Amino acid sequence: MHDLYNFVSGPLVWVAFAVFFFGCLYRLIRMLALVNQKEKFIFSYMSFKYSLRSILHWSIPFATENMRQHPVMTIVTFAFHFCLIITPLFLLAHVILWDEAWHFSWGHLPEGLTDIMTLVVVFGCFFFLIRRLRLPEVQFVTSASDYIILGIVAAPFITGFLAYHQWFNYPFFMILHIISGEIMLITIPFTRLAHMVLAPFTRAYMGSEFGGVRHARDW
Amino acid sequence: MYNRIIKFLGLILVFVLMWVPAHSQDEMTAIDNDMFLKPQRPVSVFQHDEHNETAEIEDCAQCHHLYEDGQLVEGESSEDMRCADCHEEKGIGKTPSLTQAFHLNCKMCHQEKKSGPVMCGECHVK
Amino acid sequence: MAEVATKKKTTQILDEGIERGAARLTTDQIATVVNRVLKTETGARLKTYVETCIHCGLCSEACHYYLSHDKDPRYSPVGKVKATLWEILKRKGRIDPESMKQIALIAYTECNLCKRCAMYCPFGIDIAYLILVVRRICHLLGITPQYLQDTAHSHAATMNQMWIKDDEWIDTLQWQEEEAQAEIPALRIPLEKEGADIMYSVIGPEPKFQAQLIYQTAVLMNVAGLNWTMPATPGWDNSDMAMYSGDNEIMGRIKRAHFEAATRLRVKKIVMGECGHAFRSVYDMGNRWLGWKMPPIPIVHAIEFYYNLLKEKRITVAKKYDEGVTLHDPCNVVRGGGLHEKSRYVVKAISSNFIEMHPNREHNYCCCAGGGVINCGPPYKNVRVDGNRIKAEQLFAAKSRGATTLIAPCHNCHSGLEDINHHYGLGFKIKFIGDILYEVMEKPE
Numbered sequence: 001m002h003d004l005y006n007f008v009s010g011p012l013v014w015v016a017f018a019v020f021f022f023g024c025l026y027r028l029i030r031m032l033a034l035v036n037q038k039e040k041f042i043f044s045y046m047s048f049k050y051s052l053r054s055i056l057h058w059s060i061p062f063a064t065e066n067m068r069q070h071p072v073m074t075i076v077t078f079a080f081h082f083c084l085i086i087t088p089l090f091l092l093a094h095v096i097l098w099d100e101a102w103h104f105s106w107g108h109l110p111e112g113l114t115d116i117m118t119l120v121v122v123f124g125c126f127f128f129l130i131r132r133l134r135l136p137e138v139q140f141v142t143s144a145s146d147y148i149i150l151g152i153v154a155a156p157f158i159t160g161f162l163a164y165h166q167w168f169n170y171p172f173f174m175i176l177h178i179i180s181g182e183i184m185l186i187t188i189p190f191t192r193l194a195h196m197v198l199a200p201f202t203r204a205y206m207g208s209e210f211g212g213v214r215h216a217r218d219w
Numbered sequence: 220m221y222n223r224i225i226k227f228l229g230l231i232l233v234f235v236l237m238w239v240p241a242h243s244q245d246e247m248t249a250i251d252n253d254m255f256l257k258p259q260r261p262v263s264v265f266q267h268d269e270h271n272e273t274a275e276i277e278d279c280a281q282c283h284h285l286y287e288d289g290q291l292v293e294g295e296s297s298e299d300m301r302c303a304d305c306h307e308e309k310g311i312g313k314t315p316s317l318t319q320a321f322h323l324n325c326k327m328c329h330q331e332k333k334s335g336p337v338m339c340g341e342c343h344v345k
Numbered sequence: 346m347a348e349v350a351t352k353k354k355t356t357q358i359l360d361e362g363i364e365r366g367a368a369r370l371t372t373d374q375i376a377t378v379v380n381r382v383l384k385t386e387t388g389a390r391l392k393t394y395v396e397t398c399i400h401c402g403l404c405s406e407a408c409h410y411y412l413s414h415d416k417d418p419r420y421s422p423v424g425k426v427k428a429t430l431w432e433i434l435k436r437k438g439r440i441d442p443e444s445m446k447q448i449a450l451i452a453y454t455e456c457n458l459c460k461r462c463a464m465y466c467p468f469g470i471d472i473a474y475l476i477l478v479v480r481r482i483c484h485l486l487g488i489t490p491q492y493l494q495d496t497a498h499s500h501a502a503t504m505n506q507m508w509i510k511d512d513e514w515i516d517t518l519q520w521q522e523e524e525a526q527a528e529i530p531a532l533r534i535p536l537e538k539e540g541a542d543i544m545y546s547v548i549g550p551e552p553k554f555q556a557q558l559i560y561q562t563a564v565l566m567n568v569a570g571l572n573w574t575m576p577a578t579p580g581w582d583n584s585d586m587a588m589y590s591g592d593n594e595i596m597g598r599i600k601r602a603h604f605e606a607a608t609r610l611r612v613k614k615i616v617m618g619e620c621g622h623a624f625r626s627v628y629d630m631g632n633r634w635l636g637w638k639m640p641p642i643p644i645v646h647a648i649e650f651y652y653n654l655l656k657e658k659r660i661t662v663a664k665k666y667d668e669g670v671t672l673h674d675p676c677n678v679v680r681g682g683g684l685h686e687k688s689r690y691v692v693k694a695i696s697s698n699f700i701e702m703h704p705n706r707e708h709n710y711c712c713c714a715g716g717g718v719i720n721c722g723p724p725y726k727n728v729r730v731d732g733n734r735i736k737a738e739q740l741f742a743a744k745s746r747g748a749t750t751l752i753a754p755c756h757n758c759h760s761g762l763e764d765i766n767h768h769y770g771l772g773f774k775i776k777f778i779g780d781i782l783y784e785v786m787e788k789p790e
Contacts, residue, residue, distance in 0.1 A: 002333040031389050038388030044638050058467055065708055066403060066465045073403070092259055093339050100322055103315075111259045131402075137411070138402035140418035141427050146400050166340045174338045198397045199468040205390075206469025213629070213639075215683025216707045218464050 001171060008178045009097075016182035023189025024197045031201065047208040054207020055200055057219040064219035073131075080124025083117040084153070088181070090114070093164075111164075118161045125154035149191050155180035250342075254303040254317055260343035263321065274335070282324055289313050358724045362491030363449050367442040370486060375445055378485050379438030387478055394470045395434065398423065404472060407465035409710045410455055413734035420732070422462035422472040425451050429479045449488045452479040454725045455732065457716035458589070459676035464707060473716075477591070484591030492722025496586040499549070501595045504579035504602045506549030506586055515577050517552040521560045525567075529789065532567045534559070537610065538574035543645075544612040545575050546603065548584035548620045548756055558618060561783040568788055569659040573616070580606030583617050585626035589717025593634055600631030607642045614643040616650045619777045621677035621755035622715055629681060646678055648754050651778055652687040655694045661787045666696040668774075670781075671740070671748035673702070673762060674709035675755035688754060691778055695785050696750075702743040710736050712753070714761020729761060730768040737769035750774045752781070 067074040092108040099105040132142045159177035210218035247267035280296035310316040329335035405421035429448045458473040499508045522534040580602035587595035654660040678684045685706040713733035751773040753759045
């Protein structure tokens, strides 16, 4: 058990973070290189002001027409994405592990709160799953990969929740939690989870086109 | 009938008499976490004597170390002090915070020896 | 939901252009063309859009086809991308000719490229661009709807959309000049006037079927006392169906001819008639193909032109049009040019009873005629009217609040809405802004 724990919490973490950071960087560089190589004109249309205007509108709940048309989806997706990013960053146990390894620390959230936030993420995944299964327009464009990435995202939170509460087999779920978290980090750059880094750019481009050329709103 | 009751009460008395001395020695079963006003996790399980017996630790200083001016004082130990006497809630300079002191002291050794709990919930048992 | 997804489309349209095109092809040839387009013509946009789309389906309710077909997922924007582009990418271009026919039908006749979905996608994915890539592939494969292709041929051969001969064009202008002189004796339609301020350009169908629109504009120009001209050479037509058929090379040629006519006449700007797709061609797509970030010569769409005339009081209104009017916001000048507030200013200046339809401005529903769909011809008329029931509902709601006249400042919208008006029995009078402006403006006695 010690060897396994030391492996997944040591070298594998390095691997996961390295793949995540360099993978995301690679995705961005490759995208920009491709723009430079084949669609250079895009750069000339990019506007900081209109990019920001668009990104901001789409970052505020109910600030766009489509969000108002789907209030439940809007609430769930904002809560989901907020908790998805904030929970692991400010989870007490994560902060402590980081402190132990690097003697570097930042604030953390109360465990009772992160517990709820974890459930929000899990519930969000469940909601998205139900959407995929039940809504015809989503079901129609759903393939196996969509379920897989949903699972990849849900896994660290489900196992983390079980491990925190020490239900069932604690060491088993703890190890599984670490591994699933690493899988998520590793897969982000190479699956459509890459929207995490790419979506701001597609949004910014559309925002620039609508603002600078089309003189119209894109929300 | 009375005989039976007396025998039964006698038996209870014997148990009580055996039980009290066993605990009157104040054997340590958990980490001393008085310092933490609002601990987030349950107190860590720690059977002091049993631990040292299993781990075959003879030298108190192995855990109860003593530092002066950031230097480990060889041959001295600090079992007469509380960890919190040196380690405060927040780390100061090279002195780790109390939380970190506990974690580092236990966990590092466990990892080195490949024995004993290393994951959060193995000490902070709910 | 499986039920909806497998429901057969009611009619199978046999289009000569698509049928014959497909009959000539093999899967290998299709793969070759697809991969050439993907390799040489697409780049970061296509790749990023496809790899970022999270398949959430949130673009669905942006599409009038989807809304009009009882939310059939095949008509959602992403559903159409799945049936076309994803399929092409998944099979690495190895699509058999039969499937390619279906792909062409979706790309050409079930999407108007109106970009409403781009405003509904949380990531701002330009779905219309993805459909245009599919059209580009279809064009290079020679699978294009017959009517649309004929129009593109006309562009290629005559530099105008309607096979109008050079002398017919001049004749038409002189005919309208004479007609208008009956009303304003000193009126001129100045041809080839070098150094004029304005070159006025129209789409091919105006001289062909709607010459009175040129008449009206001539009156407007003369009353406002503007220094204007029209070219007597090819390049007078600002329309562009090659842009929609996927024939970018022809798009470039006709836009160059258009811009060069203006340059030759040394005008300060081009004013264009009430057309949406032509605006897209000169302001967005054609200029870019030619390497111009923005049009090389300022382009003023009719809406903005009228706005300036009224704002500067070069034209005054004698008596406002008093019937209830509602205004359709064409995609290419509103989502494509932001002219929605100016069009409202104009409509309010010329009419006394303006009734908004909902949704409006950038969120207005498409007419279902644009994007070259109406130019795919009569075989697809039902596709357009059945595919836009939601528009009929939207118009009906405006009618129930008192609107009897529908203003559509775009040729494609105009024709598409006529069909919807007729099919659903809405009973609107459909007009261009220019029709009403001409009617209500102060004219010299």
